[in-house]
Amino acid sequence: MAQDVQASPAAGAVGAAKSEGNTGRSGARLDVAAIAATFTQLASSPKGLSSSDVALRQEKWGPNAIAAHEESRWRKLFGYFWGPIPWMIEAASLLSLIRRDWPDFAVVMGLLLYNAVVGFWQDSKAASALAALRKGLALKARVLRDGVWVTVDTAALVPGDVVSVAGGETLPADLLLTDGKYLSVDQAALTGESLPVSKAVGDSGYSGSIVRQGTMTGVVTATGNNTFFGRTAKLVASAGAKSHAEKAVIQMGDFLIILSGALALVLVAAQVHRDIVTAGHWEWQQAGSIVQLVLVLLVASVPVATPAVMSVTMALGALALSKRQAIVSRLSAIEELAGVDVLCSDKTGTLTLNQLTLQAPLPWGAASAEELTLGAALATQTQSDDAIDKAVLAAVKDTSRLAAYKQVDFVPFDPVNKKTVATVTTPDGKTIRYAKGAPQAIAALAGLSADSAKSYFDSVEGLARSGTRALGVARSEDGTTWTLLGLLPMLDPPRPDAAATIARAKELGVSVKMVTGDDVAIGSEIARQLGLGDHLLVASDVFGSDSSPEHIAIDAARAVEVADGFGRVFPEHKFQIVKALQERGHIVAMTGDGVNDAPALKQADCGVAVSGATDAARSAAALILTAPGLSTIIQAIMEARAIFERITSYIYYRIAMTLNIMLVVVLTYLIYDFMPLTAIMIVVMALLDDIPIMTIAYDNVKVQDKPLRWNMHRIISFSSIMGIMALIQSFGIVMLGMFWMKSPELSALLPMDLPHVQTMLFLQLAAGGHLLFFVSRVHGTFLLPPYPSWQILAAVIGTQIFAVLMCAFGWFMPPLPWMLIAVVWVYCLAWTFIMDVVKLLYFRVVDVRDGAVSMIEAPIGSRALS
CATH class of the missing domain: 1.20.1110.10 (Calcium-transporting ATPase, transmembrane domain)
Structure with missing residues (x-):
């Protein structure tokens, strides 16, 4: 899972960096004293703010809204009449006008206007990127003001406000969670994580994330452009390079x-x-x-x-690409795609299926692989939509054995104890309990000895190093004494065509680099399977915490150029990776599907939104794939090179x-x-x-x-x-x-x-x-x-x-x-x-x-x- 970083608060509160391990365990959280210190720095308290405090802060920090500046459309339109060739056409038109040579004037001015209208119409499509990002913000928020819970517009929130969030809602700002049992938050579109993340007191939440389950209270640490989401929007607005x-x-x-x-x-x-x-x-x-x-x-x-x-040629080329399930949103992307020599590819859902599957089970003691898989399935509700539960149920080869058991009681997953427990009756009438969950939770349940625990957790760590998550399974016949059945390795597998696509890309002279929010261990294993190489770097180690996206150090740029990929990547990092490669003289394509990819997609010479991408990603991208996987991009590259040859001729x-x-x-x-x-x-x-x-x-x-x-x-x-x-x-x-x-x-x-x-x-x-x-x-x-x-x-x-x-x-x-x-x-x-x-x-x-x-x-x- 991806790293989880606290956004810098607008009022100066100090956030804490946190991470989510590949086993699903929560990383470091702020303790009670640190939470109290954050309230102090924000000049707030668990009782919230007064109306007078809110008014002062709104004047200081402005509305909780994306206010990134983009070039006006009138200025863009004027740009099509400014430049060497437009100057030449305009000079010829002016001389024709002075001499009252009306046929010459009409023809030349008509061509100038046609060029401007075509170019402006094509590029205006990209202006919707910021609007798509704004749609991700919640419209209303429940906030504690003057000691009373009230519902206000999200734009009215300020740093220091205490808000309540519940399942089905969108986080209205960046929060530090201060009270409640837990939240299950879907932040895939922001951080690239493939599964919802469990949050508890001391964790941070990002503006634009969706709450799947739970209810908690938090203090607003950042609003508007200072949020994790807002910084992404600012990068989108400022990104972009002349083709x-x-x-x-x-x-x-x-x-x-x-x-x-x-x-x-x-x-x-x-x-x-x-x-x-x-x-x-x-x-x-x-x-x-x-x-x-x-x-x-x-x-x-x-x-x-x-x-x-050139416009008509590329427009007809865009039509040809659309027949290959690649939609061009910016005509200049065609010739850029022909020159791409580095492809930065997101992992989850792009190189992988974004579908967890079970690998070969690792039974423990006398248990068999079949018994281990069956036990995990019996500790699952068959109607569950959870990705892990679906993977477990799909791994049962003989479904008739599963149907022979009757589930009489079920305790759902609890983010605190991190396991599910089911009570079932066997075909011969016995009552048995099965549990599945995080390896550490199942180990504690089974009461392993020191030696056994060491061997067990060594196996867990070994799976982690190979990029595989682990699910522990145990059985109890009396409800008190539990027997460990083993570990179920779970992996989001590569797409079937990904390896061949990458091999073909290399034949075409295109270097592919993995850029993922997941841990380096997971990315390295997937990269190895796909033939990308295993030299993956932690993005924060390359750029540092105080680096500027606009000023890439030469050492960082060189490291980016030789790396096979990057793990623990955030929007700023993706943007910096693209910039670093461009500064090294490369023409860069970037694939992505989430809000977190939008800045890099726009900055890239050819941003590629893959099938199923968010509106923000599609709007920022120059090329939108309508078919899953990367195979379409190879066809698009070949078509683009053919178009480039025609234009060159x-x-x-x-x-x-x-x-x-x-x-x-x-x-x-x-x-x-x-x-x-x-x-x-x-x-x-x-x-x-x-x-x-x-x-x-x-x-x-x-x-x-x-x-x-x-x-x-x-x-x-x-x-x-x-x-x-x-x-x-x-x-x-x-x-x-x-x-x-x-x-x-x-x-x-x-x-x-x-x-x-x-x-x-x-x-x-x-x-x-x-x-x-x-x-x-x-x-x-x-x-x-x-x-x-x-x-x-x-x-x-x-x-x-x-x-x-x-x-x-x-x-x-x-x-x-x-x-x-x-x-x-x-x-x-x-x-x-x-x-x-x-x-x-x-x-x-x-x-x-x-x-x-x-x-x-x-x-x-x-x-x-x-």
């Missing part, structure tokens, strides 16, 4: 901004030189032509459809095409002194190129067997090489057109002028762009598998037919004769094979270089991919 996709797009935007700015200066300088030096005069009307030059270049440099294509193509368009505009203007493309041509061409590529979500790709990262050096270098090759191809068309104009023979065959050159270049860019995509979508030759999907082929063919018709019939441009259309297409097809050869040479050189670097770095240790 690697966002960083990659920003870097791409920075690169294009710098390049377009430099080229704009070149264009302006060239135009001013022609106007002043060559022509010898300057008029303000000429400033309009300079603005037009800059506008055309800016429109050419803006990958206006890139955010939309698009980015290669998009940067190369943007470079091509910018450079051909500048080069043509500098050499031939005319604009080879109009602004509307560039916008239409961008739409013709990118809209069909949205079907890239259906493209066939090779799934990589290692995590994928945004390697901006490779992206920029390869895209630049392809862009330069495309520039040579495009400028060749311009040169062909200019040569045609000056050739009497060719001009006599087909007249040619500058508008026709513009149309030829438009067609070459439209056709060459898609052919460039087919080249860049695979590392090998485009003539071999994986071939493009039928969806993308159909979209491209349809678009090219439309582009040919535009050029042939002169829509938005001068018409082009069919002969010239055929010339452009033959020219583009020939260049496709040339570019494919250049691509193969590039990847051969880069792969050899990267392989040599990997061989050098391998002995150094674990390194994050660049």
Whole structure:
């Protein structure tokens, strides 16, 4: 069971750390003197507070409510209009507005608004995490005020209040239990414990925990954000990291901004030189032509459809993942999942079934294993819903033997004496009593000798070290003298598919680390069975009691990186584990199902809420599994890597095409002194190129067997090489057109002028762009598998037919004769094979270089991919 920690009280009372052992025994509790001292520190007493005291404390400490601050939705919406690519689009829109170029303005602004709306709608789903956490708070509380028990709103509670809690209620704040027999508290959603915890005087209770049985009185030690529950909510509100996709797009935007700015200066300088030096005069009307030059270049440099294509691609990918029972709540999680190299997995209910089962019985003395199991079953009520009772009854192989006995009396489990006792009549009419319960309680009942007790408790401790709980069983024929029958080991077994899932994760280059609230001994045994390794650390030993989640010590981060898992973990620890791994350069996925997992789920690059997770966990997570176990996550990783490959192929193509368009505009203007493309041509061409590529979500790709990262050096270098090759191809068309104009023979065959050159270049860019995509979508030759999907082929063919018709019939441009259309297409097809050869040479050189670097770095240790 998980460690149980007293939350820091808002009024400064000193809490005591407590733990629950794997045998179910209570750990250290505050004694009477310590409880009295706590009352003193809280300036309270068992008689509660007066109304005047409450008013002063409410003014000082505020309401008992979660008040974590999150960024406003308006600020989030504004964020989608702020950044390199939005700036470029907005600048192009502003220049179009100044020149009253309404078609350009409408198209560019429409794409900007579409990108913002899609992104805002997707991310707004995550804002419900804090609301889901608030639902866990009790609405009313029974409190002792002015010596009278009254019912008040939980928000009105203050530190020092004395409250009463009973079965079926939710604890309204963090409490120190001061009076009553016992409470059975379900705090699984907070601490990850698989069974209700027995509480007694001197124990603490957490806000948001559910009381299953009993009635007790306690003093409020912490309220609102200072509670165990509140600190979790604050972590959720503050958690979260910028996705690697966002960083990659920003870097791409920075690169294009710098390049377009430099080229704009070149264009302006060239135009001013022609106007002043060559022509010898300057008029303000000429400033309009300079603005037009800059506008055309800016429109050419803006990958206006890139955010939309990426959003649609990932949205279609999210649809594919949903068919694999993985729901994406944040689109950027897809590319993050593709790069995950560390998976932090909760144990209970995720790696295990969260169902106690009996292991091989350990009979004592002359008792047999069958007699031991039967005795435990006879000390159980058949209609019980208790997890231990269900496990005991399920272990009886011959149920007919159980039916032959008649239960005539039953004493239910008492948290004080920690056992159940049943009186039964045997088939031959004898009356026998059976007892089962905590090992120490059964040992005391049986009156073991010193030697026997040592051997017995050695067995209990041995089971504990192997991660197994122990249940003692005894029998009495006279009700006075008891005979020990033995021990029943109980284990929450691993899921049947967990070991295979973990093995597959390792094949995919993903390291799995267990993160559990249970004791290290239990976690180590489960980890060993699953092949995770047995190097588990106590989380508090790694981070220390005074560590900050925002500042991870380097030694702690290194310890986290090499550990196989962690035991006795609390929400702050899970959050710190994720942060430590991220600081070490890892892309981290975190699975979980409870409120206690929510902060780490949100901070993780890809938070994964497993099947059956709480609302808070699902809201904080980026990926929600609807099928039990982790096998779905492997399918999701493979699907995510396929989606990542598709997006990377698009980015290669998009940067190369943007470079091509910018450079051909500048080069043509500098050499031939005319604009080879109009602004509307560039916008239409961008739409013709990118809209069909949205079907890239259906493209066939090779799934990589290692995590994928945004390697901006490779992206920029390869895209630049392809862009330069495309520039040579495009400028060749311009040169062909200019040569045609000056050739009497060719001009006599087909007249040619500058508008026709513009149309030829438009067609070459439209056709060459898609052919460039087919080249860049695979590392090998485009003539071999994986071939493009039928969806993308159909979209491209349809678009090219439309582009040919535009050029042939002169829509938005001068018409082009069919002969010239055929010339452009033959020219583009020939260049496709040339570019494919250049691509193969590039990847051969880069792969050899990267392989040599990997061989050098391998002995150094674990390194994050660049």
